[in-house]
């Protein structure tokens with residue numbers, strides 16, 4: 163099934179990570195969520211890798227601060243049954259260690275409500291942070307990437323994670 167990498171960004175880091183994913187998965191499509199005419203474009207591919215930064219620290223909702231926030235409102239009323247979703251979150255574990263990559267959880271919850279099969283959960287080992295809404299039952303609900311403090315680890319994290327989930331895409 164066709165895979166598309168969807169991303170939205172404020173300062174470019176999530177876009178860079180989406181580009182790295184595209185290099186690792188050359189057959190995948192690449193789509194900036196900001197440039198979509200409607201959230202319905204998310205329904206086109208069979209599997210989606212969704213890359214989302216966290217901003218709006220401490221807010222109860224709309225944690226991405228990007229075009230994802232509008233999609234997150236719409237996704238629960240859409241139908242993603244039979245679709246496979248994997249999530250990549252960008253955050254800063256040093257400056258925002260009480261809210262590390264919180265926005266991943268909003269995407270996870272929205273797609274869960276829409277019936278999607280969500281893959282690519284990640285153990286918390288190897289990350290230094292205090293709290294994250296995105297830790298569910300002891301695992302991150304997607305792959306956290308910290309370009310602010312651990313950019314030297316990003317490529318290895320992406321490629322190891324992708325190798326694990328590739329058979330399910």
Ligand SMILES: Cc1cc2nc3c(=O)[nH]c(=O)nc-3n(C[C@H](O)[C@H](O)[C@H](O)COP(=O)(O)O)c2cc1C
Nearest residue numbers: 171172173174175176215216219253254258262263
């Ligand atoms: C004002 C501000 C608020 C932020 N809030 C959070 C946060 O709550 N949680 C987190 O993990 N990272 C937070 N970050 C870090 C960003 O998520 C991180 O730099 C990310 O890589 C930005 O991605 P982008 O360049 O694609 O927008 C914040 C950064 C700034 C400057």
